[in-house]
Amino acid sequence: MKTTTDGRTAPMPARTAPLPERTGHLEVTGLTRDFGSGGVRDASFSVERGQLITLLGPSGCGKTTTLRCLAGIEVPDAGRVRLGDTTMTSTAERIHLRPAKRDIGMVFQSYALWPHMTVFENVAFPLRTRGERTTAIRPRVEEMLDLVGLEGMGGRRPSQLSGGQQQRVALARSLVYRPGLLLLDEPLSNLDAARRDAVRRDIGRLQRELSITAVYVTHDQDEAMTLSDRIVVMRDGRIVQNGTPAELLAAPQSLFVAGLLGQINILEGVLAAEHTRTGPNGTERVGGVDIALPDGTTRLTARIVGEAEVGTKVSIVWRPGDIAIERADDPSDPGRENALPGTVTAVRVGSSVTEYDIDTGITTLRAIGLGRAAASLGSRVRVSCPVDRSISLNH
CATH class of the missing domain: 3.40.50.300 (P-loop containing nucleotide triphosphate hydrolases)
Structure with a gap:
């Protein structure tokens, strides 16, 4: 000293x-x-x-x-x-x-x-x-x-x-x-x-x-x-x-950082394919992630953050405010990308937003929508998240 x-x-x-x-x-x-x-x-x-x-x-x-x-x-x-x-x-x-x-x-x-x-x-x-x-x-x-x-x-x-x-x-x-x-x-x-x-x-x-x-x-x-x-x-x-x-x-760069910045939904899967595209911030990697559902496998698409190789386990992050909710029988967009079927298990109506819990069979997703409830308790719905708002992270 x-x-x-x-x-x-x-x-x-x-x-x-x-x-x-x-x-x-x-x-x-x-x-x-x-x-x-x-x-x-x-x-x-x-x-x-x-x-x-x-x-x-x-x-x-x-x-x-x-x-x-x-x-x-x-x-x-x-x-x-x-x-x-x-x-x-x-x-x-x-x-x-x-x-x-x-x-x-x-x-x-x-x-x-x-x-x-x-x-x-x-x-x-x-x-x-x-x-x-x-x-x-x-x-x-x-x-x-x-x-x-x-x-x-x-x-x-x-x-x-x-x-x-x-x-x-x-x-x-x-x-x-x-x-x-x-x-x-x-x-x-x-x-x-x-x-x-x-x-x-x-x-x-x-x-x-x-x-x-x-x-x-x-x-x-x-x-x-x-x-x-x-x-x-x-x-x-x-x-x-x-x-x-x-x-x-x-x-x-990690699930820790993603979760620290607000509530997140996590979907576990396997990176099955990847390609590059030009996004708002330049060239970015985009991956197809296979998610196992009770009745089979579906593929979701997300931006890849960090290092990940095809065949490895990854986590897809969806934020509650980025999730769109539609009736399962809505014919307006049957081919919507990044969609999962689910059942509404909870509806919490606030002064300006409504919160939903949606059971997809593999996990319960939390979604937030503006205004009054767009889906009722117990209804069958389809939830989706745009690729730009979907993030794939290493485990």
């Missing part, structure tokens, strides 16, 4: 391999913090200026540990973190800046507001600790309270606010000094559904309006999909896929 100029200690380097050239505003390279049964291992990613990326994964996957390393709360065992031209952590160079020395703001899951301070003083606190002139503090704080929708509430105490309002105070406090990087650690998990949606919209609006560079941690796929420019999917301390929401939906 070696003591840095700011009084903190940094671990000895685990390796001194050359690092790639920087390409983003935030560059994370080879980040490792090993707790034995958890932590993060060899994580590398970058964030362009003004982008918001989300670290997405189940509890214990390493996403919060990664965020704490970026904040300087955790000292990593290996790796490098740079923000702009500043190296915040480098085990090879024995650098580890204290959290107060980093140009970052952080929004915690628990809000972490000072209960004895007013809303105004909570938001002003970072400016006072940085030695800002008193005359400059008030307009900055009032501007930020206005941005987060809390104008006129500066004199209240946190205990006089709702959970959503308290989280807006925490957001205003983290942004009032215009940090180079904003970190958000599951900021909506303590809110009810209505408040969560409202604060999520606030975060997205502020991030765009202020061109904030941000790293957001969540296990909620809806938050990740609606807020993110890019999503970093983590599992067991490692990054397993990194891409835009559209890229991850179109080409998940």
Whole structure:
């Protein structure tokens, strides 16, 4: 261990391999913090200026540990973190800046507001600790309270606010000094559904309006999909896929990633044939997958993601919202591609969508349709999914 100029200690380097050239505003390279049964291992990613990326994964996957390393709360065992031209952590160079020395703001899951301070003083606190002139503090704080929708509430105490309002105070406090990087650690998990949606919209609006560079941690796929420019999917301390929401939906590299992004239906089969075609994203592989039904075998068609050879077992993924439902005796399109017969075993009618469970004889598919129920309980139907929305993955 070696003591840095700011009084903190940094671990000895685990390796001194050359690092790639920087390409983003935030560059994370080879980040490792090993707790034995958890932590993060060899994580590398970058964030362009003004982008918001989300670290997405189940509890214990390493996403919060990664965020704490970026904040300087955790000292990593290996790796490098740079923000702009500043190296915040480098085990090879024995650098580890204290959290107060980093140009970052952080929004915690628990809000972490000072209960004895007013809303105004909570938001002003970072400016006072940085030695800002008193005359400059008030307009900055009032501007930020206005941005987060809390104008006129500066004199209240946190205990006089709702959970959503308290989280807006925490957001205003983290942004009032215009940090180079904003970190958000599951900021909506303590809110009810209505408040969560409202604060999520606030975060997205502020991030765009202020061109904030941000790293957001969540296990909620809806938050990740609606807020993110890019999503970093983590599992067991490692990054397993990194891409835009559209890229991850179109080409998940595993059933784990596909399921993490929302509910899926899985049909097991054998890849029987393949060919290439020109799709929206260029040349893509398309496979014919034989699915064994109680009364014989049918062939479904899906885009092939990843490596797969003819004759190997694969899984076809259909998302509930992509499934079309027709009456089994509907003569309008008897030759529809990617169709399976089934029986409706459950119908759940909501305010805007209807959910169905459909027994195909080999598995029960979940489908979602807009508006009122298109099929009744116990009816025989035909379900299908377009080839563009069907994905074939290795087991």
